[in-house]
Amino acid sequence: MAPLTGGCLCGRLRYGVRRVQSAYWCHCTMCRRVSGAGALPWATVMRQDFAFTQGTPATYASSPGVVRAFCGTCGSPILFDMAAEAAVDVTLGTLDDPDAVRPDHHIWAETALQMSAGLGAGLPRHAAERPAEPE
Template sequence: MNGTRDKSGGCQCGAVRYRTTGELGYPHVCHCRMCQKAAGNYSLPLAGVMRSDFDITRGEPKWFHSSDLVRRGFCGECGTPLFYDVPGAEFINITLGSLDEPQSVKPVAQSNMASKMRWSHELDALPVEPEPESSEREDAIASSNHQHPDHDTDHWPPGESR
């Protein structure tokens, strides 16, 4: 496997957190229909890490067997997709969007191209929404944000003891 080492990540609400201490292998974007459904999106970026280099550091994911061969791990509280797992394999795949620093892992390939959206190459040509004239809405969202920060915390949410 090749890639970047020592990463942490987790779900949106902070109930499930994980850490990898090994290299992330084969970071890629999967376009298969199962990944689309699991992510609720057009594709799902994934990378593998050896099980010996992977730990769940908070909570326990829920699992859904999307086929007889594969199960998918997600947060039972907020629903964030976290893992693509082949039980018995030496590795587990993590969803790259669940990393604390998703920008740090660049995919090296795409898979299951038959299910890729035919128009996806046109996305960069779409108009971009203008920035708001007032930051009122963004300030209101920031001041009421319940999303876990992009780093490990001793406990979550703030003010709640273990």
Template sequence: MLNGSCLCGAIKFTARGAARDPAACHCTQCRKQSGHYWAAVQVMDADLTITGTPKWYAASPSAKRGFCPTCGSFLFWKGAADDDTGIALGALDGPTGLHLERHIFTEDKGDYYDITDNVRQEEQEDE
């Protein structure tokens, strides 16, 4: 089980069940919304409980991003046709036991940093 929250605590979440595909996304949208790259793990919607009311921003026709309307913490990424949700690794409480498995959209990464952690890199996300 994973627990997490936004910075101010207005939005809390619990993920029961398997968390999969911990990844860091370097796409322009994630960098703009988070201020750097964004790391998340996927959980099935049926296993995710959210307390509070996140604000959802439709970043594109195929996905939306959930954040706290009070403190602005970027917490969730949801594909329109998906039955799972990406939750921010940085918003999780305590030890998670998770490790990044891949970096995605690396062709869009900022020029001010290098990816040097020996984790698999993908220029575009696999479909």
């Protein structure tokens, strides 16, 4: 996969992604509230494969050990960062080419709204977090 770029609505924040590990639809209450949408698509990226290239994001500690980064000017949500994890999650809608990455599963489907039932039809749906990959 070629490197990807993205940014916020107003252009104050820009970022680059070297490689995406996976992508998914999240139906949790927090993602719905932060985006104002029925579900939010994310790309999982190893921490070393993501960098802000312009601007400094505002942050919000949404739960213990979790920081969400967003544009302090226009409010675009960009990053979900669990400090204990080796990867971060980037909102697909902020990519310059959002169709370059396709979600392949859903998480927190147990809290999905009926309005989002047709999103990603046919993809695996996990009640909560995606189960760990067998080693």
